[in-house]
Amino acid sequence: MTNGSAAAGGAVRHRFDSALTPGQDLAYGALMVTSGTVSVLGNAAVLLMFHRRRARLETVEYLLYNLTVSTLLMMAVTCPLNAASAFSHRWIFDELGCVLHGALSFFCGLVNISALVSIGAIRYIKTCWAFTDSVNNARTPVRLLAAVYVWAAFWSSCPLLGWGRYGVEQHGLCCSLDWLPRTAGERCYIALAALAALFLPAGALVFFYWRIVVVVRRTQRHAGRGGARKAAAETQLHLVSAVLVLGFLLAWVPYAAVSLLGTFAGERLTGPGAVAVVTVLTKNSGWYNPAIYVLFSRQYRADLRAALRLPCWCRPPAALAQRHAPSAGRPPAPPALVSPASSHSGGGVSRNASVHVSMSPSTPAPRVCTQPGGARETSL
Structure with missing residues (x-):
């Protein structure tokens, strides 16, 4: 990307100047403030919920915990920078800030989609192959998280080492990968990064959850009452994971498609307005996760209310x-004896009968x- 581009009337616009109108800049900044605030507060609440139930987290939930941390970090850092630039009608953090902003955004995005692929693979293995011993191993979350971070660090560090570049977006208000390469090597990196970091993971996720739906339906059809109850609980967990995946793909696939169109067909075919719209979609993905936990999981709703100590109303x-x-299999509380005077009020209860009440002396x-x-x- 050059230092400037032609604007309307033949004027040359610096690449850090906004390509949007002043009104569009203000609307973009307001959306960044709203998305950032909702995302930070929502993910902080989910993080508190996972922290409170850390003693009983499963392998998938450790990955969801990590997903929440990376989303919170990305939104807490990038949204204020984007909003400040939008209200100033230009990117105000110079070249170094642009590189750091782009690297952090790309790294956290890779961490998120890699974690979602790991979650889908675990769901697929447990549901379709029943290899629960290896999946439930205490070392499995550590190994998976190490692989996720190594994978994300590799692809996000390549532009810092000279293969690819980070640069300002076409609208001039945020930074990411430079989708307008100047050399064949940069074009090669963009193509491989999009394939390995987005399109192959998206295909894997579609395959995993398609197979899960097929197996769960078959199990529910042939299961008895107890098996159906267990299958329903598993289905709820699958639903949460699947909706997380769907929300992530709806946010990032349009961005990748528009960016790749600009890479191989030229920036005139996309334009700053289209890039600004898909960028807003990616930023809105930060509050998808808390909303999905609340809407689609009864257990997470209860845990989240307990973590926030909401009043009973x-x-x-x-x-x-x-x-x-009472939990299944737990013996009922021992009965308590009431006074003989109270036994007369029932009319049909003998003087020596014991009546079970809902409170014990310690309750x-x-x-x-x-x-x-x-x-x-x-x-x-």
């Missing part, structure tokens, strides 16, 4: 009933919460 009655229901008094609409609910 914020909890749906079904969630409270499930939370306080704190129940708290009565008023639900919206006047309904009353008791929580312990």
Whole structure:
């Protein structure tokens, strides 16, 4: 990319100047502020939820934990820089800031999609092949995370070492890979990076979850009542992972398609407006994960409410009933004896009978919460 490009009326625009109108710059900056705030707060809440349940995390959940950390880091660093540049109508952090911004964005994006591929592979192995011993091994998360970070570090460090470049986007308000290469080597790097870091992982994810859906449907069709309940719980976990994958692909595939179109067909075919739109989509992917956890997983909703210590009137009655229901296989609490005077009030209870009550002497008094609409609910 050259230091400037021709603008309307023959003027030469510096590459760090915005190619959008002032109104579009303000709208872009407002979207960055909104996306960054929602993403940071949402992912911080999810991170707290995973931290509270760290003693019972499974292999997949360790990867989801890592996914949340990398997303939080990317959004907390890049969104403020993008918003400040948009409100200034140009990239204001010079060349070094552009390189660091692009490297961090690309690295975190690679970490995220590699983690999603690892999650899909684990789901596929556990569901379709039942190799649970190797997957549930305590060293498996460490090995997978090491592979994820090595893979991301390799592809994101190549431009820093001379193969490919980081540069400002066409609209001039953020930085990433320079999708307008000047040499055949840079064009080769972009093609290989897009293939290895996006399109092959996307194909693998589609295959994994297609096979999972086929096997889960077959299992539910032939399972009994107990097996169907277990299969339903597994299906919910698969649904969360699959929707995470879908949200990530909807955010990043349009960006890659538009960027590659600019690489091989020229920047005039895409334009700064189209690049700005797909860039906003990638930034919005930061709040997808918290929303998916809340909308698609009952267990994560309950854990998230507990982590945030929300009052009971914020909890749906079904969630409270499930939370306080006795666990399967747990023996009931020993019965408590009430006074003979209270046994007369029942009319049909003998003087020496023992009556089971819901509270033992060590149980704190129940708290009565008023639900919206006047309904009353008791929580312990």
